[in-house]
Amino acid sequence: EPEVTQTPSHQVTQMGQEVILRCVPISNHLYFYWYRQILGQKVEFLVSFYNNEISEKSEIFDDQFSVERPDGSNFTLKIRSTKLEDSAMYFCASNRVGAGGTDTQYFGPGTRLTVL
Amino acid sequence: KQEVTQIPAALSVPEGENLVLNCSFTDSAIYNLQWFRQDPGKGLTSLLLIQSSQREQTSGRLNASLDKSSGRSTLYIAASQPGDSATYLCAVEGGSEKLVFGKGTKLTVNP
Secondary structure, eight states, X not given: OOOOEEEOSEEEXXXXXXXXXXXXXXXXXXXXXXXXXXXXXXXXXXXXXXXXXEEEEOTTOOTTEEEEOOSXXXXXXXXXXXXXXXXXXXXXXXXXXXXXXXXXOEEOXXXXXXXX | OOXXXXXXXXXXXXXXXXXXXXXXXXXXXXSEEEEEEEOTTSOEEEEEEEETTOSEEEETTEEEEEETTTTEEEEEEOSOOGGGOXXXXXXXXXXXXXXXXXXXXXXXXXX
């Protein structure tokens, strides 16, 4: 069964460093998402992406964050200058149909980001 | 702003018991409501999706209901098993592509 994959599974970085989290969505999906979950907190929406553009972003997704689909398979989240409060589990998700569809979002296993 | 609340926060039951998890949301203008399962340190696995026009969905031992007008959903798990131990998340999609999640109910099923 097709699945969303994410690399790395765990990333440790120093405050102020740039990190890139990578995701490979399911191949026939058109809509891509990033969510994060701070330890013990709710899963929070960061950004959605369709047709090579951001379609929606949350207030968390400030100028330090960017997303890109550099080729036909990868979807990346870049944090330019990491802060301690960026430490969280980051989940990538994808689906075939966007808002209002009958299709669930399929989540990857997550990347645990630890900022020291 | 949509808010999703789940009660209880944690639940411990003996194997074989039937149980109900609750989810409430503040804005009834939703496209669908979804239940996910999250195992420790792992991703989210979709269990059931109920469209706004539906009242319930069933998958095996799981049954989810939706009362959109009152802003409530329940997840019923029949004949619980130790393998059902996980955190169960409720999420709503409404007006945009994003899912708004509750904090989850951590379920422990004791053998």
